[in-house]
Amino acid sequence: MSANLRDIADRVGLSVTTVSRALNGYDDVAEKTRQRIIAAAKELDYAPNLTARRLRKQRTDMLGFILPTFGPRFSDPFFSEFIAGIGNEAARQEFDLVVSTHSPESEGERRAYLRAANGNWVDGVIVVRTRWKDSRIALLEAHGFPFVAFGRYGVDATAPYVDEDSIAGISILTQHFIDLGHQTIGFIAAPSNLMFGRYRLQGFTETMERNGLAVETAQIAEGDLTETGGAAAAARLLASFPQLTAVIASNDLMAIGAMKTLQKAGREPGVDVAVGGFDDVPAAAYANVPLTTVRQPIYEIGRKTCAMLIDIIAGRPLAAHQILLKPELVVRASSGVPLATSPSPDERRSSGALQSE
Amino acid sequence: MSANLRDIADRVGLSVTTVSRALNGYDDVAEKTRQRIIAAAKELDYAPNLTARRLRKQRTDMLGFILPTFGPRFSDPFFSEFIAGIGNEAARQEFDLVVSTHSPESEGERRAYLRAANGNWVDGVIVVRTRWKDSRIALLEAHGFPFVAFGRYGVDATAPYVDEDSIAGISILTQHFIDLGHQTIGFIAAPSNLMFGRYRLQGFTETMERNGLAVETAQIAEGDLTETGGAAAAARLLASFPQLTAVIASNDLMAIGAMKTLQKAGREPGVDVAVGGFDDVPAAAYANVPLTTVRQPIYEIGRKTCAMLIDIIAGRPLAAHQILLKPELVVRASSGVPLATSPSPDERRSSGALQSE
DNA sequence: GAATCGATCCGAAACGTTTCGGATTGATTG
């Protein structure tokens, strides 16, 4: 099919060795023969056989990314931007990115990580959405296989990760609501087996307590990160903690679900109750009441995660083993107005057009 | 690092050949020695070296997917579901999926396709969001390199693609609005260099004309597929075609943008004006006024595209070279209610029945 | 009893590259 080193060698009457060394920029080949070789290579449309090169060099120059999916159909607005981040950085350093999808804690996922750690599928993997006592990471560490996680795990100070600072993010949001005069804030937590779920809950309770506000279990409900899960959690919250004047959800989808529940219960988001989320997914801006949220620099996280992984593979010393990126508060209509001043009637949205499907 | 065929061979006192043939299920190895070999392999944690295998077999068992991105940061809700579709099908057939990102018509994109077509990067590629006179496809065809497109292109009846039937999708939506009594419908088109943009426009005009409704250029505006692009297009439409009672956009994001413009202009979507989109992104359901739209089976498209590509690579005869999947109408609040000046219902019903074939 | 046969096994080549350790020059040095 495509041209060889031998084809070029035959063409210019030199050895395969010299052709290889010429094309790879070694200085023990005369400049004019190098030019001849390069010309021949171009003429023959030569492209090096990556497989052969990988075999000889004993590295694949490939990175693995195993995306956790829930069910066959799933739609994660993050993922495309994250993969663009790692993909671009990988391409810049001449690495390929191999992607596969598996549902969390499934047998398929375990086999995929085993294949990576054990064999020579890729040179390193990127782990996302870290879990409490994460079996993927345990497996990789046991094999001493290169990886970097998006999300924290364990306590080792050299365990490589990139993460957004969930505690800081939720803290800014919580403080924002407290500054608006809210004291009774409900919190919709993420499943506690997800590390970021723990941090976000922690950020909430810490900030509340720092402001002298006690946090009781009645004001916390757990949701499964979906919109319907958020709606259900909000309903439980309304029952257990009816005095709430604000609700913070651990992600935007649950916040949007919560807003629907609140609306149905006659508490208009942005007017009667403040609502905040986390992520800044596109839907947050388009929501019925545009959602106040915390934006994380997901593209940048992808880029940095990938760069760190390649450094580890190459054996380069790391500038930092652990990177924590600051998220940013995005204030929208769902924040409402300061509690001190009661909302004016015309502030209410004309929701006559709204109908349930 | 990890065990070889030779390691196993040494362990059981047989040749590398026999070990290889035993593990690959050849029948010229005695069953009890095969068991011995398998036991040794398990004991040594043997995993075949994929690179060596690929080199020898002269195929990579890898598929390439070059994702067109606009700018470094982009967020495409489709992409994650589509990649899950191709990823799962690829995994089922023991193929790896290599993903990279490039902006459309860029030099980087051209080089990426050239690398695929020319070299031995992957065995075949998946092309998405086909363009008019698509340079990627021209390049692949010139090299005779295996590919399957998501989206139509060219006229050849054997050119392999999988696509959603945009014409049928927009047609159902347009007919839906016509059946509600709308006669003056504005259309926000996608850039005409995108094939699906052309089909969606065609579906609109055909359906209008089939219903005896003329289409003039004043009622069509082009947008860049973003929310702000949709908002701007809607503004132009309001100026050039103020009599509109409904607006159809070529995708959901533009429809959502259009709704904001209409709202600001005092025409409440779902009440004063009907609005429809295409795609059924998550934000469509969460929108201020939930958006009527057309859902395409994106996961299924991914799966089928991948399956077809692997068939081509394997040289298997294709059941079908061209697959067109029917999209599905999703009616939400933005449809509004039937107009008072609705024409006779039985005539509408008959033309609706024509759609279903 | 020689030829044939089926069941098992194996040596060696091949895939295309990189790289180690020289080999071959012609010029320079003392």
Added chain:
DNA sequence: CAATCAATCCGAAACGTTTCGGATCGATTC
């Protein structure tokens, strides 16, 4: 003029697998 040196080049091995064409051996057949 012999020895040294720098500049170029090359042969062969190696990476780990698959596969072609046998080889071996005991059993079966004529």
